[in-house]
Amino acid sequence: xxxxxxxxxxxxxxxxxxxxxxxxxxxxxxxxxxxxxxxxxxxxxxxxxxxxxxxxxxxxxxxxxxxxxxxxxxxxxxxxxxxxxxxxxxxxxxxxxxxxxxxxxxxxxxxxxxxxxxxxxxxxxxxxxxxxxxxxxxxxxxxxxxxxxxxxxxxxxxxxxxxxxxxxxxxxxxxxxxxxxxxxxxxxxxxxxxxxxxxxxxxxxxxxxxxxxxxxxxxxxxxxxxxxxxxxxxxxxxxxxxxxxxxxxxxxxxxxxxxxxxxxxxxxxxxxxxxxxxxxxxxxxxxxxxxxxxxxxxxxxxxxxxxxxxxxxxxxxxxxxxxxxxxxxxxxxxxxxxxxxxxxxxxxxxxxxxxxxxxxxxxxxxxxxxxxxxxxxxxxxxxxxxxxxxxxxxxxxxxxxxxxxxxxxxxxxxxxxxxxxxxxxxxxxxxxxxxxxxxxxxxxxxxxxxxxxxxxxxxxxxxxxxxxxxxxxxxxxxxxxxxxxxxxxxxxxxxxxxxxxxxxxxxxxxxxxxxxxxxxxxxxxxxxxxxxxxxxxxxxxxxxxxxxxxxxxxxxxxxxxxxxxxxxxxxxxxxxxxxxxxxxxxxxxxxxxxxxxxxx
Numbered sequence: 001x002x003x004x005x006x007x008x009x010x011x012x013x014x015x016x017x018x019x020x021x022x023x024x025x026x027x028x029x030x031x032x033x034x035x036x037x038x039x040x041x042x043x044x045x046x047x048x049x050x051x052x053x054x055x056x057x058x059x060x061x062x063x064x065x066x067x068x069x070x071x072x073x074x075x076x077x078x079x080x081x082x083x084x085x086x087x088x089x090x091x092x093x094x095x096x097x098x099x100x101x102x103x104x105x106x107x108x109x110x111x112x113x114x115x116x117x118x119x120x121x122x123x124x125x126x127x128x129x130x131x132x133x134x135x136x137x138x139x140x141x142x143x144x145x146x147x148x149x150x151x152x153x154x155x156x157x158x159x160x161x162x163x164x165x166x167x168x169x170x171x172x173x174x175x176x177x178x179x180x181x182x183x184x185x186x187x188x189x190x191x192x193x194x195x196x197x198x199x200x201x202x203x204x205x206x207x208x209x210x211x212x213x214x215x216x217x218x219x220x221x222x223x224x225x226x227x228x229x230x231x232x233x234x235x236x237x238x239x240x241x242x243x244x245x246x247x248x249x250x251x252x253x254x255x256x257x258x259x260x261x262x263x264x265x266x267x268x269x270x271x272x273x274x275x276x277x278x279x280x281x282x283x284x285x286x287x288x289x290x291x292x293x294x295x296x297x298x299x300x301x302x303x304x305x306x307x308x309x310x311x312x313x314x315x316x317x318x319x320x321x322x323x324x325x326x327x328x329x330x331x332x333x334x335x336x337x338x339x340x341x342x343x344x345x346x347x348x349x350x351x352x353x354x355x356x357x358x359x360x361x362x363x364x365x366x367x368x369x370x371x372x373x374x375x376x377x378x379x380x381x382x383x384x385x386x387x388x389x390x391x392x393x394x395x396x397x398x399x400x401x402x403x404x405x406x407x408x409x410x411x412x413x414x415x416x417x418x419x420x421x422x423x424x425x426x427x428x429x430x431x432x433x434x435x436x437x438x439x440x441x442x443x444x445x446x447x448x449x450x451x452x453x454x455x456x457x458x459x460x461x462x463x464x465x466x467x468x469x470x471x472x473x474x475x476x477x478x479x480x481x482x483x484x485x486x487x488x489x490x491x492x493x494x495x496x497x498x499x500x501x502x503x504x505x506x507x508x509x510x511x512x513x514x515x516x517x518x519x520x521x522x523x524x525x526x527x528x529x530x531x532x533x534x535x536x537x538x539x540x541x542x543x544x545x546x547x548x549x550x551x552x553x554x555x556x557x558x559x560x561x562x563x564x565x566x567x568x569x570x571x572x573x574x575x576x577x578x579x580x581x582x583x584x585x586x587x588x589x590x591x592x593x594x595x596x597x598x599x600x
Contacts, residue, residue, distance in 0.1 A: 026461030029417035029435045033469045035446050036534075039409025042440050044075035045365055046351045046403045048132065049387070050318060051373030052326065054081040054097035055090055057120045061376045061391055063127065068397070069387075070128030073404040076192070079124060080132040080317060080369055082199055085174070086161050087140035087149065090116040092376065095154050095326050102139035102174050110170060112177050118185065125186060132317065132369070133182075134237075135175060135220060136198045137161035137205070142170055145207070154326065157204030164208040168215060168259070172223035179227040190228040196272055196317060197235040202245035210245055214252040218259040218266050225267065234270025237317050241273045241300035250307040270366070271309055273300045274318040277350075279334060286334045286457040288321050288346055290353070291428030297354050298425065301363045313366040314358070320371050320385065321346050329383025339381050339389075339494040341487050342457050344399025345545040349429075349453040351403065352438055356421055372396065380506065381497055392511075393518040398491035401521065402449055402484060402549040408442030417463065429455045433544065435463045444474055445553045452542045460544040467538040469552065477531050478555040481538065483523040487546035493518035523548075528555050 049069060056062040069077045083097030090098050099116040124131055140149045142165045149160035165171040182189040197220050199205050201213045208216075217235055224233055236249045253268040277293035279286065297316065304314060321343065322335070329335040337343060351368060358365035372385045381389050387397040417435030424434075433454040440447050452463050471479065488495060496517035497503070500510050529536050529552075542548055 026463070027417060027432060027435065028464045028466075029415060030466045030468065031413065031415040031417070031435075031437050031450065033437070033439045033446070033448055033467070034412045034414075035439065035441050036470050036472055037412050039411050039441050042406060042408065042410040043355065043365070044073065044404075044406070045355060045368045046347070046370070046400065047073045047075040047077045048080070048315070048317075048367040048369040049077070049373060050080035050132070050369045050371045052082045052095050052097065053092060053373075053375075054083050054099070054120055055092040055116075056097075056373065056376060057081065058123050059092060059376045061374050061388070063123055064391060065374050065388055066124060066127035066129050068393070069400075072401045074407045075404075077129045078132040078194065078367065078369075079129050079373075080134050080196065081120075082134060083137060083161075084117060084120070084134060085139055086137055094375065096151070101178065102141060104141045110173055110177070112174070112181075114178070114181050117178070121182070121186070130188070130192050130194075132194045132196060132315070132367075134196050134199060135224075138163055138165055138171075139174070142166060142174070155324075162205050162207045164206075164212045164216065168219045171216065172219040172260075175220050175223035176227050179224050179231070183228060190231045193231065194270065194315070195224060195231055195233045196237055196270070196315075197233070199237050200239035200274065201236055202238045202240070202243045205239075210248055214249065214256060215259040217249075217253070218261075221266050221268075222260040232269040233267070234272045234315055234317070235268065237272045237274065239274050241275070241296060241303055246273055246300065246303050247307065250303070250309055254308040268309060268312065270315050271304050271312050272315045272317040273303075275300065275316055276318070276323040277321045277346075279322040279337065281334045282456070286337045286342075288337070288342065288455045288457070289428055290346065290350060290453070290455060291424055291426065293319065293321070293350055294353055294357060294421075294425050297357055298361070301358065301361045304363055305361065310362075311364070313364045315367045315369070316354075316365070317367075317369045318371045319350070319354075319368045322385070325371050325385040326375070327384070328378070335383045335385075337457055338383055338385050338396070339394060340457070341395045341399075341492060341545040341547070343394075344396040344486055345451050345453045345547060347396060347399055348403060348438075348449065348451045348547060349434060349436075352436070352451075353421060353424055357425075360421065370400075379504065381494055381502075392493050392514050393491075395486050395492050395494065398486035398518070398521060399547055401491075402486060402547055405484075405549055405551075406438060406440040406447055406449060408440045408445075408447075411439045411441050411446075413437050413439050413448075417465075429453060433460070433463065435465065435542065437467075441472075445551060446471065446475075448550045448552075450542055450546075450548045450550070452544055452546050454544060457545075462541040462543045462546070465540050465542050467540070467550070469536045469538070470534055471531055471536055471552070473534070475531060475552070475554045479529050479531055479536055479552045480526050480555045481529050481536075482526040482551045484521040484549040484551075485523050485547060486521060487543045487548075489543075490523065491518060491521045 086098040088098030103111045140146045143160040143163045144166045145163045146160045151159040238246050253266045275296035278289040374388045375384045415436045419434045435452045437450040493514045
């Protein structure tokens, strides 16, 4: 196709767009929401977040982000962090953390110092966030191989903190001492916190045998519940349910010999495991893998169902599109997807389908932890798996702002653009995209969250969506519609930064523009829609990887106006109790007098 009227640079741009690989797009979708149906409980499984670096919590960026997460959710937000029991000076560092909670005197007696861990947990709680408290890793004075204690590299797991304790009784003493201290300091540490032992003991985070981990769990459970008998304790937080470790652990808790009591079995309140989808580079573009993620969830659910813990709530305590949060896009260029709306669209689609999978299989899914936070003092938009970059909210955080707005009860949604769960498990989203929605009714407000997702990050046309919403009678004949979005245009500071020329050190003016772009989710002003036959119809275009949150609520009554435009209350009574008809007649009389005065 010849484009002689374009300058060379523009012609090249058009050529790249025309000949770039394309996924299916431009589809027309009808989505029906039945807000008249009986609502079912909506479980906010997405209000869980995690990060390696516990000491990032108390940095200005970390504290501000915790406060943001608490503010954008009605549900209780929970965070999980590594390294809370590690020995070191508590300096923030990538893939490392420490609190110096435990040491020993010259006679080998335990010495507890809660100063640094209190700072981390106090900051978390004061932000309105509850800990999903990870008990780990091993303090240097307790490690069966204390030297070298720190990992030999950022991405290596070979330090002494991953070894079994030299004394299981002293480990239990540490757990009990911290639990008692937490109980005194935080009233809800027993009623609202969730506790979990260790992290990924099926890979390098545990340099012991599975049997040694079972023993560690027995001592941990006995110690924690001796102080907090009603506290919820989960495990084993395996890296993947593909391995036998999860099944063996559940078998131990069900019928193995308890290393502390000598009796059969050990109490287990939550089953936890991890799942990472997988991101690859295919034919010059990035490919996500929602199907792989869901298959791992299914595998974990199946293992739980095959155990005596089939009715025990499950927390997927890490669930992400890929496996390395601390890897920047300079290390793997394709990780730039983390700065884009695609990351948030993946999260929304994954959360919805995981809930459906859990419901269909008959397991109780309590939460899914998004392992992303922030990496202070790293370059802007460096491609880490993060929610914010140097205080600037990324599009994925915008996605959680929209998810966090869902509250009340879930109501049925039917979409011609939705995939079946079986097809997603089998093939992911590799041909036509998935265009679907979540809907939640909260008294007289209905929120509908639409998403347009595909595994392949390629150019595509937007989807044309016709949304038909059946509303309860209480909404009346007119509704107010407001809209928030996250896509290439809204809530996208990365696009603004690229348009600025990707400045390494943005100016004050550029930073102001970046913050404004990140927080610009509102689409225009609220508008009024007519409800015909109990149905409100909305037509819109939704870009690939776009999210749109539509909020519908009963419109305020229009004021009664006479021929001269005088507005009067149309309610049955004025605020002072004057019948509306009398008020209308009074208004007409005032208008007539004003007209006569003007004419005279």
